[in-house]
Amino acid sequence: MSHAVASRNDTSSLSGLLLPLADRTLLLPNVAVAELIAYQTPQEIAHAPDWLLGRIIWRDLSLPLVSFEAASNGQVQVGEQARVAILNAIGGQPQVKFIAVLVQGIPRAMKVDRTLPSAPGLLAPLELAAVQAGEDVAKIPDLVALEHLLSGVRL
Secondary structure: OOHHHHHHOOOOEEEEEEEEOOOOEEEEEHHHEEEEEEOOOOEOOOOOOOOEEEEEEEOOEEEEEEOHHHHOOOOOOOOOOEEEEEEEOOOOOOOOOEEEEEEEOOOEEEEEEOOOOEOOOOOOOOEEEEEEEOOEEEEEEOHHHHHHHHHOOOO
16 A cells, blocks of 8 residues: 555544634534634524523524633633634534634634643533643533533523
8 A cells, every 4th residue: 555545544633623712722623613704793692691692694594602611611702803613513403503603813724633632731611621732722622512502592
């Protein structure tokens, strides 16, 4: 087997995206992110929890806009470089097909393989793991738990 064929069939790595938030960086597989769009002021949802910022329109769909930081014991922050990452829902909740997540800047691509070292430190709610991503620590979010959290809110 040639080296070119071996590297093309190598399944030990995948493409990831580092999503910058106000107080942490999330690491997601590329396939989890449908699109990155400009920030838009959300339409308010009555009696919504603080982490649910409202609804935005994306491709003729009305999506919940979430502050991941606030949902995992942090603070809502909309900075000058605020954008929205549209995430593909994976948890099988019938009313949650996509989730809009507030991000603070442009995501960076990263190759992720099995040798990515775990990082020390405490995990916040909705975080599965912390990994050393170059010089940064990145958190791997629990997207299924986030979807369950959303499914419990009247949208």
